[in-house]
Amino acid sequence: MSLLSTQNMSVSLGGHVALRNVDFAISAGEIVTVVGPNGSGKSTLLKALIGAVRASEGKVTRKPGLRIGYVPQRLHIDPTLPLTVRRFLSLPHKRAEDDIAFALARVGASDLDDKQMYSLSGGQFQRVLLARALLEKPEILILDEPTTGLDQPGSAALYSLIEDLRRETGAAVLMVSHELHVVMSASDRVVCLNGHVCCHGAPDIVASAPEYRALFGTGTHGALALYRHDHDHSHEVDDHEGCTHA
Numbered sequence: 001m002s003l004l005s006t007q008n009m010s011v012s013l014g015g016h017v018a019l020r021n022v023d024f025a026i027s028a029g030e031i032v033t034v035v036g037p038n039g040s041g042k043s044t045l046l047k048a049l050i051g052a053v054r055a056s057e058g059k060v061t062r063k064p065g066l067r068i069g070y071v072p073q074r075l076h077i078d079p080t081l082p083l084t085v086r087r088f089l090s091l092p093h094k095r096a097e098d099d100i101a102f103a104l105a106r107v108g109a110s111d112l113d114d115k116q117m118y119s120l121s122g123g124q125f126q127r128v129l130l131a132r133a134l135l136e137k138p139e140i141l142i143l144d145e146p147t148t149g150l151d152q153p154g155s156a157a158l159y160s161l162i163e164d165l166r167r168e169t170g171a172a173v174l175m176v177s178h179e180l181h182v183v184m185s186a187s188d189r190v191v192c193l194n195g196h197v198c199c200h201g202a203p204d205i206v207a208s209a210p211e212y213r214a215l216f217g218t219g220t221h222g223a224l225a226l227y228r229h230d231h232d233h234s235h236e237v238d239d240h241e242g243c244t245h246a
């Protein structure tokens with residue numbers, strides 16, 4: 001059974017159709033990456049899956065009682081608000097000190113617990129958000145462009161941490177990313193969005209799909225070949241429906 005899925009889902013935001021007729025599913029333990037141009041509905045898909053925005057048509061199905069750890073694309077913290085990392089991790093639910101210490105240690109951020117949230121670097125902030133997601137003991141981690149604002153070594157370290165967490169906890173990972181060559185190599189499946197699902201499937205299949213190339217060009221293909229890992233498991237059937245370009 002899928003952890004999360006959508007059936008023929010459309011989402012309208014302020015009269016604008018951000019997503020239409022999306023069929024999507026993610027199963028336990030999978031790493032699925034969502035790619036697509038700016039404004040193609042990637043964040044909207046994630047928000048619909050966690051229930052933060054409503055489907056205007058179709059539906060979203062969640063495994064009953066599903067524990068989700070969500071890392072948003074942006075989180076504005078008022079710089080005038082004194083808020084330590086430890087206190088932040090206890091909002092909105094009070095958390096046990098031990099759980100907070102464990103989550104921070106797990107993301108390599110134990111030394112940050114007394115720091116003010118506004119004083120964190122981009123990479124430290126992302127790790128704290130990941131620690132907060134881990135406090136949910138998630139069956140699925142949902143990450144919206146987790147490496148935004150990080151330099152190349154910083155994003156490589158974060159992706160490697162995400163893979164370690166998946167291996168250790170068995171949690172599925174659903175993320176949005178623009179770093180195609182790195183992320184696609186570490187994903188079981190890639191979903192390419194452009195207001196609807198342009199194509200999806202194993203990274204190499206998507207990278208060579210005409211719909212994907214029409215959106216992203218052919219430049220990443222060589223890099224993908226370099227970074228690709230070997231698959232010893234099977235994938236869903238690929239869907240090559242047509243893609244409309246605005």
Ligand SMILES: Nc1ncnc2c1ncn2[C@@H]1O[C@H](COP(=O)(O)OP(=O)(O)OP(=O)(O)O)[C@@H](O)[C@H]1O
Pocket residue numbers: 013014015016017018036037038039040041042043044045
């Ligand atoms: N609250 C809103 N009201 C109206 N339109 C919205 C709203 N939120 C998002 N949109 C529009 O919906 C579309 C999809 O937005 P979304 O943030 O999901 O795209 P995205 O693929 O995540 O983009 P990016 O790569 O820039 O983060 C965009 O055209 C955006 O302008």
